[in-house]
Amino acid sequence: MAKTRQIAAAQARGEYVLCIDSDDYVASDLIDKVSRAAEADNADVVIFGAKCIEADGREL
Numbered sequence: 650m651a652k653t654r655q656i657a658a659a660q661a662r663g664e665y666v667l668c669i670d671s672d673d674y675v676a677s678d679l680i681d682k683v684s685r686a687a688e689a690d691n692a693d694v695v696i697f698g699a700k701c702i703e704a705d706g707r708e709l
Contacts, residue, residue, distance in 0.1 A: 664684075
């Protein structure tokens, strides 16, 4: 997986790169919030939290 991400990052042409796995759930406003945070602080990297959610919707 790391090699695939390295290849993708090398070919990326946008301002940002966001790595998401096939089993990840992403909130509909995630990209907006993360890009705003990066722009507000002129950040090169934005680190944010995550939640573990079971298939039945229970939060771990």
